[in-house]
Amino acid sequence: MLKAIILVGGPMKGTRFRPLSLELPKPLFPVAGFPIIYHHIEACSQVPGLREILVIGFYQPNEALNRFISQSQQEFQIQIRYLQEYTALGTAGGIYHFRDQILTGSPEMFFVMNADVCGDFPLCDMVQFHKEKCPDASGIILGTEATRGQSQNFGCIVENKDTHEILHYVEKPETFVSTLINCGIYLFTPEIFSTLEVTFKKNLEDNYNYCDQNCHIPGFDFQTPSKEVIRLEQDIFIPLASTKQLFVFPTSRFWSQIKSAGAAVYANRHYLTIYQRTHPERLAKNGEGQPRIIGDVFIHPTASVHPTAVLGPNVTIGRNVTVGEGVRVRETIVLEGATLQAHCCILHSIVGWHSSVGVWTRVEGTPNDPNPNKPFAKLEIPCMFSSDGRLNPSITVIGSNVQVPSEVIILNSIVLPHKDLNGCYKNQIIL
Known part of the structure; x- marks a missing residue:
């Protein structure tokens, strides 16, 4: 029996995804017509023997999250539960905190998936790799090749090319280490909890030693981070490297992170x-x-699209969207309830929930992708801001309930929710 854990973080995360994350938790943001973590759950449902999915994070349970979990359980006929952390516990702290829930039923192995990644997840291949190549390993990391420049933004892996054992691991190194990077998808056996326990006890001991020397109340410090905060990347993978307990499964399939709105497109x-x-x-x-x-092109069945509209390539039209006469849409996500009025043109953008774009208006972003056919992991996904704080040319994001008037141009701009625009904008954040 197998299980899967999806780490969704919480409301303090996802700041680079604003203004979209102001309306909806980022893991529930629809990509290709379905929430981001829907694609994780769908991939897990296709693994033979996988019986339960645990979603771990520190979002307050709300109607949207509860409805999504209920609908997903019915669709995939698999047990899905949300476990709420009392605070941010790091990428491994929640796993250790809920270890009893994870180990209930004695799973042979369990997946851990970060919610902010997307891809063509080779989960069955990872299970097969573990059974055939490294049956005694505690963990397997899904890895992919990045460019030399990109690799320093990820966890870098040095492997034994013959056995795929991880010999060295560095999280976001300051200098070049390797082009093989961590994809944020893992397969663990229950033995990993022994390593987590050692790390937890070390954190506890370090905290008490610090408090004995620096605190008014010996043995406890209200100011330091929670003793249960454990980071998979720094606290677990680094010491496990070169112990024959940690291996990498390289993949050439599509994979990327969804850190910004541009990455969602x-x-x-x-x-x-x-x-x-x-x-x-x-x-x-x-x-x-x-x-x-x-x-x-994906068009939700409830959407109304005029037959003279031209859509694509790479367009998602959401629930109850209205697309008027002569509208042109390309490389864009149009979210639920939005209205695209006659002859408007939407390119490389995201149009928010229940927003309206006027007649003959042009909403356009500047893609940073000179070759759309190259492997996804090689794409340069720009940050929203440059190093000097200026807005980078990227996609245009229209927040929810925004009214864009007729016959204007909105270029490379971010529009916060509930705005009534009254003119043209270029390279601006409209507050």
């Missing part, structure tokens, strides 16, 4: 491409009385 593109193989029925098709479709 790229992820949308690649999930739509995956649908060609896994869910061709989700992709819109050309036909009489239907809008013109170019490439991969």
Whole structure:
């Protein structure tokens, strides 16, 4: 029996995803028509013997999260539970805190998946790799190749090329270490809890030693971070490297992180491409009385799209969206309830929930992707801001309930929710 854990973080995270994360927890943001972690759950449901999925984070349970979990349980016929941390416990602290829940039923192995990654997850291949190549290992990390420059933004892995044992691990190194990077997808056996216990006790001892020397109340400090905070990357992987307990499973499949809104648009593109193989029925098709479709396009069944509209490539039209006459949409996510009025043009953008774009208006971002056909892990996904604090040219994001007037241009801008715009904007954050 196997289990899976999805780490969703909490409301203090996802700041780079604003203004979209102001309305909805980032893990529930729809990419290619479905919430980000829906794709994780769907991948887990296809692993034979996987019986339960535990979602761990410190979001307060709300209607959207509860409804999503209930609907996912019914669709995939798998047990899904949300376990709320009392505070941010790090990427491994929540796993250790809820160890009894994870070990209930004596699972042989369990996956751990970060919610802010997306990809064509090779979970079954990881299980097979563990059984055939490293049955005594405590953990396997999914790895992929990045460029030399990108690698320093991730956890870098030095492996034995023959056995795939991890010999050295460095999280976000200051100098170049390796182009093989950590994808944030792991497969562990219950033996990993022995290492977590050692780390927890060491943290506890270090805290008490610090308090004995520096605190008014010996043995306890209210100011230091929780003693239960454990980081998989720094506290677990670094000491496990070169002990024959940690291995890497390299993949060349699509993978990336979703840190910014721009990354969501790229992820949308690649999930739509995956649908060609896994869910061709989700992709819109050309036909009489239907809008013109170019490439991969997802249209929710409740959306109303005028037959003269032209959509694609790489477009998602959400629930109850209205697309008017002569509208052109490309490389864009249009969220629930939005209205695109006649002859507007939306390129490389995200249009927020229940927002409206006026007649003959142009909303456009500047993609930082000179070759859309190259492997996804090689794409340069820009940050929202440059090092000097200026807005980087990237996609345009229209927040929820924004009214964009007719016959204007919105270029490379971020619009916060509940705004009534009254003119053209370029390279601005509209507060």
